[in-house]
Amino acid sequence: MNFLVTGGAGYIGGTVSRILLQQGAKVTIYDNLCHAKASALPAQAAFIQGDLLDRQLIEKTLREGKFDAILHFAALIEAGESMKKPELYFRNNTGGTLNLLEAMLATGQNKLVFSSTAACYGEPESTPILETAKLQPTNAYGESKLLSETMMRWMSEIHGLRYAALRYFNVAGAIEGYGEAHEPESHLIPLILDVALGRRQSIKIYGQDYPTADGTCVRDYIHVQDLAEAHILALKALEQPGHHIFNLGSGQGFTVRQVIESARRVTGHAIPVIEEPRRPGDPAVLVASSDKIKSELGWKPNFPELDQIIASAWEWHQKRYA
Numbered sequence: 001m002n003f004l005v006t007g008g009a010g011y012i013g014g015t016v017s018r019i020l021l022q023q024g025a026k027v028t029i030y031d032n033l034c035h036a037k038a039s040a041l042p043a044q045a046a047f048i049q050g051d052l053l054d055r056q057l058i059e060k061t062l063r064e065g066k067f068d069a070i071l072h073f074a075a076l077i078e079a080g081e082s083m084k085k086p087e088l089y090f091r092n093n094t095g096g097t098l099n100l101l102e103a104m105l106a107t108g109q110n111k112l113v114f115s116s117t118a119a120c121y122g123e124p125e126s127t128p129i130l131e132t133a134k135l136q137p138t139n140a141y142g143e144s145k146l147l148s149e150t151m152m153r154w155m156s157e158i159h160g161l162r163y164a165a166l167r168y169f170n171v172a173g174a175i176e177g178y179g180e181a182h183e184p185e186s187h188l189i190p191l192i193l194d195v196a197l198g199r200r201q202s203i204k205i206y207g208q209d210y211p212t213a214d215g216t217c218v219r220d221y222i223h224v225q226d227l228a229e230a231h232i233l234a235l236k237a238l239e240q241p242g243h244h245i246f247n248l249g250s251g252q253g254f255t256v257r258q259v260i261e262s263a264r265r266v267t268g269h270a271i272p273v274i275e276e277p278r279r280p281g282d283p284a285v286l287v288a289s290s291d292k293i294k295s296e297l298g299w300k301p302n303f304p305e306l307d308q309i310i311a312s313a314w315e316w317h318q319k320r321y322a
Ligand SMILES: NC(=O)c1ccc[n+]([C@@H]2O[C@H](COP(=O)([O-])OP(=O)(O)OC[C@H]3O[C@@H](n4cnc5c(N)ncnc54)[C@H](O)[C@@H]3O)[C@@H](O)[C@H]2O)c1
Pocket: 006, 007, 008, 009, 010, 011, 012, 013, 014, 030, 031, 032, 033, 034, 035, 036, 050, 051, 052, 053, 072, 073, 074, 075, 076, 077, 092, 096, 115, 116, 117, 118, 167, 168, 169, 170, 171, 172, 181, 182, 183
């Protein structure tokens, strides 16, 4: 099989690319390296340094590549930044996705796996969150992804686009030799591990007055390898016409303080904290029901425990900065 992976120089796209390559697939990565380094690319993948906002280049890439399917990870991903520069998120994420969809139509390629997000739900009315829950993003990042999903739904109805929108919750952990290193890093777990390594003095806790057990935000952490497996299942599902929307989480919620506790257990480091005000746009609680993908595609997480997830991230983090 022959796949195009947008955003494949990044954390999740790079992980899925490596797994596809291990399974014998041909992978072409399309990334503008705005938040990644060329050194992160898997050696066996073909690479095109290109921007999704370059409408002509993406169409040329699709025309020449004749891909069996496209996995679309490329996006700006920081909810906090999106509340300062929403226009950037709509241009890059929603506009970039529209360019990709138009190029797919123009070249007759119609299978797409899309990185969507729990941020589409906003502040949920009940947890765990089902795919049928109300979609009311509390940040511009989530809205930029929800608008992308909306475009896909219309393209499916009118043009027969086959797509799977996978709404990831908080992705963490590492596979052998590759893990999370955003450029710059804003995510909780790698920042905590930086403290454990002595690369930072302390971890900031954003908000202590949320309506949760200890006042800090609750998130659902999913191992990146389990997430990657879901992409392989989604690709198989796209062999049949139709479209799919699936949540992907472990179904367990952890407060920021519980994540820090887990990292203390795993690393043996005290991990000092600093209490800071809330980060704008952060919902209090995001916990997934992933029953739909389990029952429809047979997805099963192999690394459901938070300590396991953090341990795999820690192993990779130590090697990376050794
Ligand atoms: N990390 C998470 O917990 C999480 C959760 C939910 C959804 N997601 C989604 O998963 C996807 C991958 O996230 P990640 O954590 O690997 O992020 P990442 O920043 O590591 O990877 C994104 C990649 O996209 C590239 N990119 C961005 N805009 C581009 C453009 N216009 N043209 C070409 N390349 C571009 C960046 O250079 C980067 O390599 C994103 O779509 C994100 O919204 C991530």
